[in-house]
Amino acid sequence: MFGAATGAASLCLARPTLAMTPPTRLVAAVGQQALPFANAGRPVETWSYNGTVPGPLLRYSVGDRLEVEFENRLDEPTAVHWHGLRPPNAMDGAAQLTQAPVEPGRAMTYSFDLNDAGTYWYHTHFRGWNQQDRGLYGIIIVDEADPPKVDRDVLLVLDDWVLTPDGRLDTDFGSLHEWAHAGRLGSVATINNAVDAAIPLTAGERVRLRLANVANAQIFALIFSGHDPVVIAEDGNPVAPRALGDEPLMIGPGQRVDLIVDAVGAPGSSHAIGAYTLTDEIRLGRFIYGASSGGSGLAGTPVAPLPANARPVLDRANARRIPLAMEGGAMGRMRGAMMGGRMMGMQDLVTNGRVWAFNGVAGDMDVPLARLRRGETVVIDMVNDTAFPHAMHLHGMHFREIERNGTPVDGPWRDTALMASDDRLSIAFVAEAEGRWMLHCHMIEHQAGGMMTFVEIAEGPG
Numbered sequence: 049m050f051g052a053a054t055g056a057a058s059l060c061l062a063r064p065t066l067a068m069t070p071p072t073r074l075v076a077a078v079g080q081q082a083l084p085f086a087n088a089g090r091p092v093e094t095w096s097y098n099g100t101v102p103g104p105l106l107r108y109s110v111g112d113r114l115e116v117e118f119e120n121r122l123d124e125p126t127a128v129h130w131h132g133l134r135p136p137n138a139m140d141g142a143a144q145l146t147q148a149p150v151e152p153g154r155a156m157t158y159s160f161d162l163n164d165a166g167t168y169w170y171h172t173h174f175r176g177w178n179q180q181d182r183g184l185y186g187i188i189i190v191d192e193a194d195p196p197k198v199d200r201d202v203l204l205v206l207d208d209w210v211l212t213p214d215g216r217l218d219t220d221f222g223s224l225h226e227w228a229h230a231g232r233l234g235s236v237a238t239i240n241n242a243v244d245a246a247i248p249l250t251a252g253e254r255v256r257l258r259l260a261n262v263a264n265a266q267i268f269a270l271i272f273s274g275h276d277p278v279v280i281a282e283d284g285n286p287v288a289p290r291a292l293g294d295e296p297l298m299i300g301p302g303q304r305v306d307l308i309v310d311a312v313g314a315p316g317s318s319h320a321i322g323a324y325t326l327t328d329e330i331r332l333g334r335f336i337y338g339a340s341s342g343g344s345g346l347a348g349t350p351v352a353p354l355p356a357n358a359r360p361v362l363d364r365a366n367a368r369r370i371p372l373a374m375e376g377g378a379m380g381r382m383r384g385a386m387m388g389g390r391m392m393g394m395q396d397l398v399t400n401g402r403v404w405a406f407n408g409v410a411g412d413m414d415v416p417l418a419r420l421r422r423g424e425t426v427v428i429d430m431v432n433d434t435a436f437p438h439a440m441h442l443h444g445m446h447f448r449e450i451e452r453n454g455t456p457v458d459g460p461w462r463d464t465a466l467m468a469s470d471d472r473l474s475i476a477f478v479a480e481a482e483g484r485w486m487l488h489c490h491m492i493e494h495q496a497g498g499m500m501t502f503v504e505i506a507e508g509p510g
């Protein structure tokens with residue numbers, strides 16, 4: 049478990065012989081939880097899995113099977129999405145597209161093989177702008193068959209929270225202002241539920257940090273003063289180890305990054321983890337060094353790449369290209385869009401809570417963006433013609449960024465891509481698995497406000 053009294057998280061080093069058995073039962077329910085930054089530390093109401101925010105850590109080894117009996121004890125429907133994993137379509141949890149939402153009092157079994165190692169997460173995929181913000185999310189770790197040697201494996205969950213003036217969690221959801229602007233941005237930001245989180249380090253050790261951004265809409269650009277983290281995975285996918293140097297680490301909503309950090313500080317020292325957010329420059333936490341040195345001598349040695357997950361070969365020369373125009377929002381140029389099968393002007397769209405559109409369609413999910421043949425390579429040319437950044441998430445498959453603003457790039461495999469205002473980004477993927485797979489902005493208010501579509505993949509003539 050993480051979320052200890054200090055707010056700092058540390059998972060014990062994974063040893064296959066001591067691997068914990070992940071829970072096989074997840075219950076979504078209203079609960080009470082003390083969050084140190086809210087309500088003077090007294091319990092506040094949350095919606096959570098198994099009574100804690102985040103929900104229980106689900107930790108497996110690659111090749112294991114995820115088996116979860118999910119029960120909904122909320123007063124409204126819900127569903128669980130396994131972000132970044134590649135389950136069969138019926139297990140994807142995209143309520144209303146891949147399954148009916150699980151009604152109050154009902155249960156559903158999620159079961160599928162875990163073929164990719166890495167850091168992933170699970171969260172509600174129904175009214176997420178309400179349910180996810182209240183706490184319906186948790187982390188999934190799939191360990192490599194032969195994990196890299198580190199002294200400790202530490203999970204850092206980044207989130208932000210909107211507090212009321214009297215310090216409670218704000219539940220005034222559905223603000224059209226938030227939906228039409230950057231999304232719901234918190235008034236406080238946390239690591240593992242702690243403001244200015246203390247992350248303990250021992251001089252001389254090597255740690256693997258797993259960062260996950262579970263915020264509705266916030267982007268964090270992290271700066272680790274006095275340390276030079278090495279990126280080893282993005283969205284669970286191994287990358288060639290790359291030292292950050294002076295570059296901030298950008299992590300958008302839904303994204304994960306795995307880092308190797310060598311504890312090069314002096315015993316007793318403290319080093320800020322700073323962050324630029326969409327609105328502020330803050331200190332998100334600190335590395336706090338213990339009084340003595342330790343570690344196994346790994347610090348300072350070369351960082352080896354993680355073993356690759358199986359990924360298909362992209363046939364870019366024969367790829368089908370699909371344009372995706374992203375429009376709308378405040379200060380945008382959109383004058384109208386299709387909704388409910390008919391053209392609406394902005395005023396009517398706003399009245400219906402739709403303020404964004406993909407290719408002129410404001411969130412209708414009756415027709416796919418594209419019908420694809422299983423096995424074919426697809427390039428989606430996304431153009432962010434809006435005044436805001438977006439975090440584009442594809443379900444069921446991972447993609448590579450191949451061109452950004454006219455410049456070819458050789459991006460890693462990802463499941464969520466950040467785009468700045470006016471960015472043009474082309475992503476390539478192989479249509480691997482049959483079914484209906486969502487493509488949406490992971491700023492939940494943007495998704496709910498119209499930034500969602502899906503691709504439909506079927507067996508077809510070659």
Ligand SMILES: [Cu+2]
Nearest residue numbers: 438489491494
């Ligand atoms: Cu967005």
